[in-house]
Every structure is written in C-alpha cells, then in structure tokens.
Amino acid sequence: xxxxxxxxxxxxxxxxxxxxxxxxxxxxxxxxxxxxxxxxxxxxxxxxxxxxxxxxxxxxxxxxxxxxxxxxxxxxxxxxxxxxxxxxxxxxxxxxxxxxxxxxxxxxxxxxxxxxxxxxxxxxxxxxxxxxxxxxxxxxxxxxxxxxxxxxxxxxxxxxxxxxxxxxxxxxxxxxxxxxxxxxxxxxxxxxxxxxxxxxxxxxxxxxxxxxxxxxxxxxxxxxxxxxxxxxxxxxxxxxxxxxxxxxxxxxxxxxxxxxxxxxxxxxxxxxxxxxxxxxxxxxxxxxxxxxxxxxxxxxxxxxxxxxxxxxxxxxxxxxxxxxxxxxxxxxxxxxxxxxxxxxxxxxxxxxxxxxxxxxxxxxxxxxxxxxxxxxxxxxxxxxxxxxxxxxxxxxxxxxxxxxxxxxxxxxxxxxxxxxxxxxxxxxxxxxxxxxxxxxxxxxxxxxxxxxxxxxxxxxxxxxxxxxxxxxxxxxxxxxxxxxxxxxxxxxxxxxxxxxxxxxxx
Amino acid sequence: xxxxxxxxxxxxxxxxxxxxxxxxxxxxxxxxxxxxxxxxxxxxxxxxxxxxxxxxxxxxxxxxxxxxxxxxxxxxxxxxxxxxxxxxxxxxxxxxxxxxxxxxxxxxxxxxxxxxxxxxxxxxxxxxxxxxxxxxx
Numbered sequence: 001x002x003x004x005x006x007x008x009x010x011x012x013x014x015x016x017x018x019x020x021x022x023x024x025x026x027x028x029x030x031x032x033x034x035x036x037x038x039x040x041x042x043x044x045x046x047x048x049x050x051x052x053x054x055x056x057x058x059x060x061x062x063x064x065x066x067x068x069x070x071x072x073x074x075x076x077x078x079x080x081x082x083x084x085x086x087x088x089x090x091x092x093x094x095x096x097x098x099x100x101x102x103x104x105x106x107x108x109x110x111x112x113x114x115x116x117x118x119x120x121x122x123x124x125x126x127x128x129x130x131x132x133x134x135x136x137x138x139x140x141x142x143x144x145x146x147x148x149x150x151x152x153x154x155x156x157x158x159x160x161x162x163x164x165x166x167x168x169x170x171x172x173x174x175x176x177x178x179x180x181x182x183x184x185x186x187x188x189x190x191x192x193x194x195x196x197x198x199x200x201x202x203x204x205x206x207x208x209x210x211x212x213x214x215x216x217x218x219x220x221x222x223x224x225x226x227x228x229x230x231x232x233x234x235x236x237x238x239x240x241x242x243x244x245x246x247x248x249x250x251x252x253x254x255x256x257x258x259x260x261x262x263x264x265x266x267x268x269x270x271x272x273x274x275x276x277x278x279x280x281x282x283x284x285x286x287x288x289x290x291x292x293x294x295x296x297x298x299x300x301x302x303x304x305x306x307x308x309x310x311x312x313x314x315x316x317x318x319x320x321x322x323x324x325x326x327x328x329x330x331x332x333x334x335x336x337x338x339x340x341x342x343x344x345x346x347x348x349x350x351x352x353x354x355x356x357x358x359x360x361x362x363x364x365x366x367x368x369x370x371x372x373x374x375x376x377x378x379x380x381x382x383x384x385x386x387x388x389x390x391x392x393x394x395x396x397x398x399x400x401x402x403x404x405x406x407x408x409x410x411x412x413x414x415x416x417x418x419x420x421x422x423x424x425x426x427x428x429x430x431x432x433x434x435x436x437x438x439x440x441x442x443x444x445x446x447x448x449x450x451x452x453x454x455x456x457x458x459x460x461x462x463x464x465x466x467x468x469x470x471x472x473x474x475x476x477x478x479x480x481x482x483x484x485x486x487x488x489x490x491x492x493x494x495x496x497x498x499x500x501x502x503x504x505x506x
Numbered sequence: 507x508x509x510x511x512x513x514x515x516x517x518x519x520x521x522x523x524x525x526x527x528x529x530x531x532x533x534x535x536x537x538x539x540x541x542x543x544x545x546x547x548x549x550x551x552x553x554x555x556x557x558x559x560x561x562x563x564x565x566x567x568x569x570x571x572x573x574x575x576x577x578x579x580x581x582x583x584x585x586x587x588x589x590x591x592x593x594x595x596x597x598x599x600x601x602x603x604x605x606x607x608x609x610x611x612x613x614x615x616x617x618x619x620x621x622x623x624x625x626x627x628x629x630x631x632x633x634x635x636x637x638x639x640x641x642x643x
Contacts, residue, residue, distance in 0.1 A: 174548070
C-alpha cells in the first residue's frame with residue numbers, strides 16, 4: 001500500500017494545529033511553515049500524479065479495513081490531476097497572501113488555509129460518499145473563516161449569506177446520503193455503483209431522488225443556475241487571496257459531479273436523465289455570467305461573474321458526457337482555475353497600485369490585467385481559447401450543437417466587451433487629466449505616482465499566469481493526458497475492480 | 507411508526523425551510539438548526555426502524571439494527587453543531603459591525619420596506635474594499 005496517498009490530507013491537517021496553537025503570535029514562523037507545507041504538498045501531489053501516469057488506480061484502505069466496510073482513498077488520474085491543480089494554485093495564493101501582507105490583516109490566515117487545503121484534497125481523494133460529505137464540511141468550515149478574514153461589515157454580511165447557503169446545502173447532502181443509503185445499503189462509491197446497476201426496478205425512483213438531491217448539492221458548490229446567487233457576493237467581498245483560493249472551490253463541485261455522475265449514476269445506470277438536465281442549466285449559467293460581466297460596475301464583481309460564466313462553460317462540457325467532451329472539460333477546468341486565481345490577485349494589485357488616489361494603476365499591473373482578461377475571456381492566444389475550441393469541437397455532433405455554439409460564442413463576445421469596457425475605464429480613461437482632485441496630489445502639490453507593489457506579490461501573481469502560458473504551449477500533450485484521464489474515468493469497471501477486488505465487480 | 511416518523515421529519519423540514527426564507531438572521535439560524543434536526547432523524551430512519559435490537563449481529567438475538575446510520579448521525583450531529591456555532595458567531599459579528607440583522611445585502615440597512623427600490627447610487631461603497639477607483643460611468 002502506497003502511504004503517500006494519505007499525505008495530501010494529513011500534511012495540512014498536522015501543520016494547521018501547529019500553526020494555530022504553537023505559532024499564533026509569530027507571523028513569520030507561520031509564513032515559513034505555510035510555504036514549507038504548501039511546497040511539500042505540491043511535491044507529493046506531483047509525485048502521486050506521475051505515479052498514476054501508467055493508468056493504475058491505487059487504493060488506500062484506512063485502518064486496513066477492506067472496502068466496502070472501511071473508508072478508502074482512491075488515487076486515479078482525475079484525483080491526481082485535481083491534487084496537482086489545487087496545490088499549484090495554493091502555492092501561488094499563499095505566496096501572494098504573504099507578499100501583499102493580506103495574511104497579517106486578520107488572525108489565523110495560514111491555519112485556516114491549511115485546513116481548507118486538507119478538505120479540498122480529501123474531497124478529491126476519497127472513495128466514500130459520506131467521507132466526501134465530511135471533507136466538504138472541512139473545506140467549508142475553513143472557508144467560512146477565510147471568507148470573513150480581515151473583517152468589515154459588508155464582508156461579514158456576505159459571509160453570512162455564504163454560510164447559510166452552504167448550511168442548507170449540507171443538510172440537502174445529508175438527505176441525499178440517507179436516501180441513497182436506504183436504497184443501496186452502502187456508501188462506498190464503487191460499491192454504490194455495483195448496487196445501483198443491480199437495483200430492483202421498483203427502487204429506481206428512490207435512487208433518482210437521491211441522485212437529484214446530490215446534483216443540487218454539487219450544483220450549489222459549482223454555482224450552477226438556479227443556485228448560483230451566492231457566488232458574486234461571496235467572491236467579490238472576500239479578501240482577494242481568499243477569492244483566488246476559492247477558484248478551486250467551485251471546481252470541487254464540478255469534480256464531484258464528474259465523479260459521481262460517471263461512476264454511480266452513469267448512462268448505464270439511470271440513463272441520460274442528469275446530463276440532459278445539466279445541459280440547459282449550464283447554458284443558462286453561462287448566459288447569467290456573461291450578462292453579469294457586461295453589467296457589473298466594479299471589477300471584482302465583474303470577475304466574479306466571469307467565474308460564473310466559466311463554470312457554465314465547464315458544466316456544459318461535462319453534460320455532453322462523451323470522451324472528447326470530458327477531455328475538453330478537464331482541460332478547461334485547469335485553465336479556468338488558474339485564470340480566476342490570477343485575476344483576483346491582479347485586481348488586488350490594481351487597488352494597491354492606486355493607493356488612495358483616483359488615478360490609473362501602474363503599467364505592470366495594467367499589462368498583467370490585460371493578459372489575465374484575455375485568458376479569462378477565452379481569446380487567443382492563451383489557453384482559454386484552446387479550451388473553448390476543444391468544447392466547441394466536442395459538441396459538434398450533439399443535437400444541441402447550434403444552441404451550444406451560439407451561446408458559447410455570443411457569451412465570449414460579451415465577456416470580451418465587458419472586460420474591454422471596464423478595463424479601459426479603470427486603466428486608460430484619464431479621470432483627472434489636469435490633476436484637480438486633491439487626493440491625487442501630495443503635500444507639495446505634485447501628482448502621486450502609482451504605489452509600488454512588493455516584488456513577491458508580483459512574482460506570486462505571475463505563477464498562475466505562467467502556468468496558463470505553459471498550459472497553452474503544452475496544449476497538445478496536456479490534452480492527450482486529459483484524454484487518457486477521460487478514458488479511465490469512463491471505464492467504471494476498472495475503478496470498481498480496483499476498489500472492491502476482481503470478484504466485487506460481478 | 508414509520509408514518510409518524512415521516513410526518514415528523516416532514517413538518518420539521520417544512521418549518522426549517524420556512525424559517526430559512528425569513529429576512530432576519532436569528533430566524534434563519536433557527537431554521538437551519540431545525541433542518542439539521544430533521545435530517546438527523548431522517549438519517550437515523552434510513553437504516554430502517556427497529557425496536558430493542560442490538561446494533562450488532564448475534565445468534566442469540568432475533569435480529570439486529572443497522573449500526574451504520576447511527577454512526578453517520580453522530581458525525582452529522584457534531585458537524586451541524588459546529589456549523590451552527592460558526593453561523594451564530596458570524597451573524598453576531600455582522601450584526602455588531604453593521605447594526606442590522608438582515609440577511610440580504612440591502613444598501614441602507616435601516617430601510618425596512620422591501621418593496622422600495624433603492625435609489626441609483628453612483629459611488630456605492632464597495633463592501634470591505636475601498637471605493638472602486640477609476641469608474642465613474
């Protein structure tokens with residue numbers, strides 16, 4: 001048994017209490033520990049990712065209890081990809097939080113960050129549905145703390161909305177678990193897949209109810225229409241590094257949808273009920289996001305809606321449910337995580353660069369925003385374009401193809417126009433050409449230059465951007481890797497055999 | 507017994523849902539608490555209702571009751587307890603910071619009339635951030 005599989009979960013779980021208890025008054029020590037932990041997590045994730053490249057599925061039985069009686073962690077290509085994705089994003093975010101001193105504006109940023117990573121990694125690794133619920137709660141309770149990091153009335157109020165929304169979501173998750181346990185008699189995901197295939201026809205209705213409840217829960221996480229309302233207020237009010245980290249949170253929902261609705265409620269169990277439902281939902285989400293991008297008056301809100309639009313695109317690709325579409329979905333998922341992460345930290349740099357003045361931010365920040373906006377809107381040459389191209393290509397044979405193409409292309413245009421509009425207002429339009437605003441002048445009456453951004457913060461913001469460039473250059477090999485992941489994902493028998501053993505799959 | 511349980515859970519969920527839809531944070535939190543109670547009962551019932559049965563298989567007993575839902579309920583109770591505590595703390599913080607216990611993000615917290623449309627406000631103070639810069643249009 002490969003014990004490294006549990007490390008992405010227990011490493012942050014061990015670091016967080018140490019940082020919260022032993023180092024609570026020493027920010028420097030916390031920073032060192034936090035970076036060390038994130039780097040270690042990144043190394044382990046990459047190592048695990050390399051170990052899955054041969055197509056093997058590794059199972060870690062906790063306490064050596066055999067599945068389906070004990071809880072298992074399952075490492076396959078998809079889990080490993082998500083682990084690498086989350087740890088790379090976390091590295092950029094934690095460096096930015098340190099570089100911009102956001103971690104010193106409230107207490108316990110680093111312990112909460114570690115707990116959040118524990119929940120996210122656990123959700124990606126677990127092979128047990130109830131354990132998925134527990135890891136969801138771990139990442140949520142850490143995210144509540146992070147959401148209200150640095151305080152402020154509006155941040156607390158939007159944090160409260162976020163908490164209530166997710167409390168209701170958690171309750172629904174438990175209802176779904178109870179229903180599914182009552183009908184299937186197991187909560188091990190591989191075992192659930194076996195039992196769902198051999199279900200008596202009379203129990204099919206109950207299974208569908210449980211699956212539907214679960215879809216609503218994951219949709220809340222993934223911010224799909226009509227349960228997307230929490231996202232803009234939450235993302236635009238959270239501290240910027242936290243908003244950047246939250247880019248992975250919606251992807252947890254998307255991951256759960258991919259995992260559960262290919263493995264347990266796939267086309268061979270319940271037919272295409274859920275994918276048929278998800279497609280219009282995704283299209284509406286995409287439209288809502290794009291309209292929001294066009295209509296927002298402030299950049300943070302606009303970027304939040306752009307995240308919503310990218311979730312719509314992602315869910316669209318997931319709902320097509322073909323090998324090619326899943327490949328496109330996975331590629332786009334990686335892209336949109338980094339793009340959203342980069343965008344939120346760059347927004348913060350814009351604000352820092354302006355300081356208390358009313359003038360345009362510095363040139364470096366402006367150009368970074370330009371690059372990130374291109375990525376986010378899905379314009380060539382960056383990976384957003386490649387991702388959307390893959391999705392368009394995958395939907396070519398679908399019955400909904402005219403709708404899908406029309407919505408994706410029109411919303412892309414809307415996003416581009418929205419970013420161009422807001423971007424030129426913020427960066428180019430001379431608000432104060434003759435320097436008449438007193439806040440733009442120092443004591444001697446000279447114009448104040450744009451504030452300098454700490455080098456570490458700029459470097460940190462360049463990490464997700466650099467990864468986007470790498471993703472674009474290596475689009476071919478990455479897409480091929482994602483294709484193999486999609487093939488493995490659709491081979492549910494392989495997963496079930498890996499978890500339950502050869503006789504369990506029958 | 508099953509009917510009674512089902513009605514009870516249904517009533518509790520309905521009450522919780524109604525309270526969650528309210529505008530004041532206190533009733534919303536009570537509503538979420540009520541819903542978690544309902545879901546705990548529901549989870550408990552998902553392993554079938556059995557009387558006076560040991561939670562483990564034994565050849566001396568006539569039958570057994572499923573122990574797994576009981577373990578799940580324990581986990582759910584602990585988690586929902588913690589979550590409710592966090593929600594109360596955040597609600598209290600929001601109330602003390604903004605002098606209002608309304609859950610929606612209305613611009614003027616003192617404006618209690620839900621139907622009145624807030625006047626268009628050009629430089630609405632961006633929550634938790636400084637005023638948005640460079641955007642006067």
